[in-house]
Structures are given as C-alpha cells and as structure tokens.
Amino acid sequence: MKTNAVNMTEKEYLLPGNRTCPGCALSLAYRHILKALEGRVIVTVPASCLTVLHGMYPVTSVNVPCVNTPFPSTAASATGLVAGLKALGKEGVTVLAIAGDGGTHDIGIQALSAAAERQNDFLYICYDNEGYMNTGNQRSGSTPLGAISGTTPILGKQQNQKDITAIMEAHGIPYVATANASYPLDLYEKVRKAKTIRGTRFIHVFTPCSPGWAFPFSNTIKIGKLAVETGWVILYEVEDGIFRLTSASESIAKRDNLRPLREYLMEQGRFKNITEEQINELQGWVNTRWKRCLDRAVNL
C-alpha cells in the first residue's frame, strides 16, 4: 500500500518548540526522515542548522540519540558508530549521518568519499539549502550561479553549483537518490527503501531556506515545487546502477511540460541582480542535465 497522509505513522520524533525558523524546510524533511526510520536510528550531525534544531544542553528537541561531531568528520563518525554497533552485536539500528551542503559539498567530502570507498554501512543524507545558512548565508559549493550570499553580496556568485549526487554515484554505492522537502511522501519512501539496503547509501534532500533565499516563509513548499517543475531539482533514484525518475519528475517527463527556469529564479530575492546571460547559462545547464536524465531513465 502506498503511504499517504492518512496512513503514515503518527508518532513524532521531532518535538514542537524547536529553534528552526518559521517555515523551515529542513525541519519538515527531518521530521519525515525520522518517521521513516521509526526511531531505530543513531544520528550524527556536524555544525549546521540541524545542530541548532537539536538544541542547547541540557535540553534537546529530538527523541532519538544523536552525536554532535566536528565539521569535516560526519562520515568518519558514522563509520565509528557502525563499528561500535557491530562490536556490541546490535542489529536493526540505522546509523544516519546528516549534514548540510557545506558539510557535504565542501568540508565533509573527503571523509564521505573515503567512507563510500570503504562501503561502510550507513545512510548519509545531505540537506541542501545552497549556502552556509546557519552562520550568515555564506556561499558554498552548492550555491547557484548569480545568487547573492553573505560572501558574494553585490554581483552574486560567479560559478555554478557542483552535482554532488553524480559525484556520489561515481563511487559505485548501492543506493543514491534525490528528494525534496516539498514532496515529503517521496522522501519518506526513499528513506524507507534506503533503510533496507546495506552499504553506503546517499540521499540528497533539497530544502528551500526562506531567510537565506529571501522569500516569504509561507512559500517554502511553493518554491520547492517550482524547483522540481522547472527542472532545477530532478527527483530520481539510482539503485544498483538502475536509474529511475520518481514522483513529480516522472510525471513531468511523461507529459513533457518542463517550465522555464526563470519562474523559479524570479520568486527569490537572492537572484535580484542576476543577468540575462546568467539566466541563459543556468537554463542551458538545466536542459543538459534534464536530457541526460531522460536518456538514462528506465521507467519512461
């Protein structure tokens, strides 16, 4: 039976009254990730918005065990947790390493790459808000071309983001997927599936950030959906090398109605100084990637 809002588990592992901004997509995504793992999880988190969500000693706003780890060592600490569980003979507990785009694309990539090469048995989730939002919106390896950030305040960033999912896929790990906080059921299904697979699993979750991207916080879901409808985010999963489009991206591909990227960019204040050339460059990047996904998908 397919999961929906009526039959999904009601138990909450993320408690109300936490420190996230109003309308935080990370909070929404994390809520469904923990639901999908049913509390049988040990979380390891580097410095990020998620540590803010987890709260200050001696109180925490999550109901699951969590380790706070230094910025570059998320995947290394997950490797240690897996080894510890194995030594104690504990089974049925998922080790979840969850870091932001700064902790994945930039600072944490060597530990992650090494762990994926060793095929350590944990689930790594990168929640991508396209910048170092917790410390004041500095640019990261995931900030798009033309976006204004704390360190690119006038002209916007001059380089485009890197495709972290493709980088992780190249490690030959058993499960790689992309998800979006605006499609929580798709995210839930992917985490449920990843839970049953052994080896390093990677899920890239797109989480719009209202203060950092300068849009009203009631629009979080709308921006996330626009990102998928314009092809900025493509929802797919790669299981043992087999590529499948999922959820809204699958239906958009079948109906062939990708919307122009401009609609997504114009909704956000961070693109207020973007030039026509940059919009065209981004649209070209989206088109190339979309075509590559259509060619690879086995379910169209």
Added chain:
Amino acid sequence: MGTRDCQHICGESSPAVGEAGKTGEWRDSFPVIDQEKCLPVRQNKPSCFLCWLYCPDAVISRTIPIKINMEYCKGCGICAQVCPAHAITMVHEEEFCPNGTD
C-alpha cells in the same frame, strides 16, 4: 534535565517539548480554521490531512476536527498554502486581538 534518572549529572541532553521556549510568541499571523470547509470534517472520515503532513513543527493534530497547538505554532502559513479546500486563513495578530491581549 541533563541528569540521568538516577540524578547523576551527565553530558547528555534530555528530549523535551519547547526547547526554544514558547515558540508561539514568534508568530505575527494566526492560522484560523474554517471547520465547515475542512475535508475530513465535511466527509466525517480521515482524509486529506495535508496540513498535518506539511507542518514543519508538528503542531497540527491528525484528528477530526484538526487542532493546532498555538503555544508552539510559529505562524509560518504553510498549512494555509497547502490546504486544497482553502479552509485555513492567516489572520494578522493585530486584527485578531486589537488590544494586544491574547
């Protein structure tokens, strides 16, 4: 808090609701539900519940009728945007209680 059940002080945090205080105080707009428009109330059976699904702070209950925990609702307005029946509207705090009283 910060101690084990045996009262021994430790470096672990304990889970609790309201870690950041009463986050309802952050709110500048109230979600107001029109129960007559709400789908589960109209059909009198569990259905829809998109507001529950999309609430980032888990303050909406999956009951008939739905209830919002105003003590911790940050007033983001996502529930009002995702409601397919437009049963939830965001009302500015000043309009709701003009004298500044709750």
